[in-house]
Amino acid sequence: MSYSNKVIDHYNNPRNVGSMDKTSAEVGTGLVGAPECGDVMKLQIKVNPATNVIEDAKFKTFGCGSAIASSSLATEWVKGKTIDEALAIKNTEIVKELSLPPVKIHCSVLAEDAIRAAIGDWKKKQSASTPVPVEAKA
Amino acid sequence: MATEVTTLVEETSAVKPNGGVTLPIYMDNHATTPVDPRVLEEMLPYFTGKFGNAASRNHSFGWAGEEAVETARERIAKLIGATTKEIVFTSGATESDNLAIKGVAEMYREKGNHIITAVTEHKAVLDTCKRLEKYGYRVTYLPVQKDGLVDLDDLKRAIDDKTILVTIMAANNEIGVLQPIAEIGKLCHEKGVIFHTDATQAVGKVPIDVVKQNLDLVSISAHKMYGPKGVGALYVRRKGPRVQLSPIIDGGGHERGMRSGTLNVPGIAGLGKACAICDEEMPQESRRLAGLRDRLRDKIMSGLDEVYINGTMEHRLPQNLNISFAYVEGESLLMGINDIAVSSGSACTSATLEPSYVLKALGTGDDLAHSSIRFGLGRFNTDAEVDYVADRVIETVSRLRELSPLYEMAKEGIDLKSVKWAAE
Numbered sequence: 419m420s421y422s423n424k425v426i427d428h429y430n431n432p433r434n435v436g437s438m439d440k441t442s443a444e445v446g447t448g449l450v451g452a453p454e455c456g457d458v459m460k461l462q463i464k465v466n467p468a469t470n471v472i473e474d475a476k477f478k479t480f481g482c483g484s485a486i487a488s489s490s491l492a493t494e495w496v497k498g499k500t501i502d503e504a505l506a507i508k509n510t511e512i513v514k515e516l517s518l519p520p521v522k523i524h525c526s527v528l529a530e531d532a533i534r535a536a537i538g539d540w541k542k543k544q545s546a547s548t549p550v551p552v553e554a555k556a
Numbered sequence: 557m558a559t560e561v562t563t564l565v566e567e568t569s570a571v572k573p574n575g576g577v578t579l580p581i582y583m584d585n586h587a588t589t590p591v592d593p594r595v596l597e598e599m600l601p602y603f604t605g606k607f608g609n610a611a612s613r614n615h616s617f618g619w620a621g622e623e624a625v626e627t628a629r630e631r632i633a634k635l636i637g638a639t640t641k642e643i644v645f646t647s648g649a650t651e652s653d654n655l656a657i658k659g660v661a662e663m664y665r666e667k668g669n670h671i672i673t674a675v676t677e678h679k680a681v682l683d684t685c686k687r688l689e690k691y692g693y694r695v696t697y698l699p700v701q702k703d704g705l706v707d708l709d710d711l712k713r714a715i716d717d718k719t720i721l722v723t724i725m726a727a728n729n730e731i732g733v734l735q736p737i738a739e740i741g742k743l744c745h746e747k748g749v750i751f752h753t754d755a756t757q758a759v760g761k762v763p764i765d766v767v768k769q770n771l772d773l774v775s776i777s778a779h780k781m782y783g784p785k786g787v788g789a790l791y792v793r794r795k796g797p798r799v800q801l802s803p804i805i806d807g808g809g810h811e812r813g814m815r816s817g818t819l820n821v822p823g824i825a826g827l828g829k830a831c832a833i834c835d836e837e838m839p840q841e842s843r844r845l846a847g848l849r850d851r852l853r854d855k856i857m858s859g860l861d862e863v864y865i866n867g868t869m870e871h872r873l874p875q876n877l878n879i880s881f882a883y884v885e886g887e888s889l890l891m892g893i894n895d896i897a898v899s900s901g902s903a904c905t906s907a908t909l910e911p912s913y914v915l916k917a918l919g920t921g922d923d924l925a926h927s928s929i930r931f932g933l934g935r936f937n938t939d940a941e942v943d944y945v946a947d948r949v950i951e952t953v954s955r956l957r958e959l960s961p962l963y964e965m966a967k968e969g970i971d972l973k974s975v976k977w978a979a980e
Contacts, residue, residue, distance in 0.1 A: 421891065426891075429888070429891055429892075432959060435958070435959055437964065449961065449978065450978050451977065451978075452977035452978075453921075453922070453923035453926070453962060453972060453977070454921070454922035454923055454926075454977075455922075456885050456887075456911065456922075456926040457885070458960075458961055458962055458977070459961070460961035460964075478959055478960060478961040478964060479959060479960070479961065480883060480884070480885055480959075480960045480961060480962045480963075481885050481888060482885055482887040482888050482891070483887065483888050483891040485885075485888075486888060486959065531978075535978070
């Protein structure tokens with residue numbers, strides 16, 4: 419089992435490692451996977467409520483090198499994107515970028531799930547705390 | 557194990573200023589061992605000058621081959637307290653396991669159809685038993701206790717009047733625990749049941765004596781004890797009781813009809829020499845290895861919290877250490893210590909994401925099974941290598957824990973078992 423150079427790079431120099439205050443209204447947290455499965459990803463985003471742009475992203479991952487790389491890459495990609503742009507990120511793009519072999523595709527799926535879960539959490543906070551529902555912006 | 561880091565020493569070997577150790581370090585001696593130079597020296601003449609077929613009875617080339625084979629037979633027999641006529645050469649322990657189990661199953665079919673084994677056996681035993689189930693045999697898979705050992709009372713209860721064979725390994729290949737084979741042998745002989753033990757990891761490492769331990773069939777492999785790959789042996793008891801086997805390979809009737817096929821003379825000579833060296837060096841070498849192993853364990857455990865040893869330390873191969881590093885996934889740990897060859901009980905490469913069945917059988921949670929590393933020390937490991945490995949492991953586990961959401965949650969006081977995980 420050999421890893422691509424990009425996976426090795428993300429593993430050795432993971433981008434955006436860390437945690438943000440999960441109680442903040444601006445922060446959305448996604449926690450996906452399960453310890454029994456050997457993969458757990460926590461991905462957090464900080465969103466500007468005025469522009470819906472993801473201004474910061476952080477992650478922590480328990481998992482193999484490909485799982486660490488997939489989530490590290492996901493934080494790089496979502497930063498600077500709007501919520502809708504971030505939702506459009508597909509796991510297949512992560513597979514391609516990191517040259518993941520078939521047995522590691524689940525790592526990319528988990529990273530996509532983590533993005534969606536973080537955005538979902540942020541949206542839930544918005545609808546709960548702000549008088550203007552998110553949908554009303556459309 | 558599903559995930560094995562293999563490093564080609566010849567390609568990447570280079571002396572580096574890492575406390576005087578040469579990288580990469582090989583510490584996966586349960587997977588295989590290098591051939592001892594003394595073993596290689598013993599083998600070499602039989603490839604070229606003394607290349608004869610050991611079954612050629614009418615010229616000096618054949619006699620030289622036969623002599624090498626008989627010398628090897630004596631050396632193996634001596635190591636395990638057997639007689640030369642009880643040693644059958646095979647291609648390795650997998651074949652020996654197959655021959656022992658299928659050979660007994662067919663030969664004693666009229667007597668019974670029940671076989672007893674344990675859930676932590678090697679696949680060479682488990683899958684052989686599974687195949688026999690398809691042919692109408694009944695197999696009992698004994699559980700193991702938390703320490704990795706079978707409960708003799710469970711075994712006693714499992715034996716019935718149709719039981720023809722008990723097959724329980726001597727030493728486990730993942731966690732190194734030593735099953736109570738002498739007690740099992742005694743029990744089997746009392747009940748008139750044949751006892752096979754897969755002693756692949758044990759022969760040459762810890763004392764094996766077929767008489768004292770009441771063993772009827774013993775699988776042996778050369779490449780786990782500094783011999784070559786592709787050669788092994790099966791001990792087959794000749795009296796008290798005499799064990800008969802149906803062959804699984806038919807042909808020229810070599811090895812008393814139990815295993816046809818031209819003998820691998822250089823390999824067999826190597827196996828013999830490997831046994832002779834182990835026989836001579838075992839007392840001091842096992843003490844040395846236990847010292848290295850305990851040094852590794854103590855250093856790691858003093859540098860990290862929440863590390864757990866899998867399997868009993870009391871009944872264990874001196875060279876084995878199997879540790880779970882909580883909150884860190886095994887494969888990512890291997891990636892971080894890629895200048896050290898060890899193996900992981902995590903199987904993140906498989907579609908099912910199933911961790912080691914051996915660790916699961918001990919009751920180790922799947923999370924900790926995914927976090928396990930097997931260290932297999934060997935003849936050529938040194939104190940300096942152990943120190944280097946311990947430091948690298950501590951450093952990498954610490955780094956990965958900083959990256960682990962589970963470690964963070966545990967430090968916040970969250971009980972991970974109480975979390976409702978959103979699986980993918």
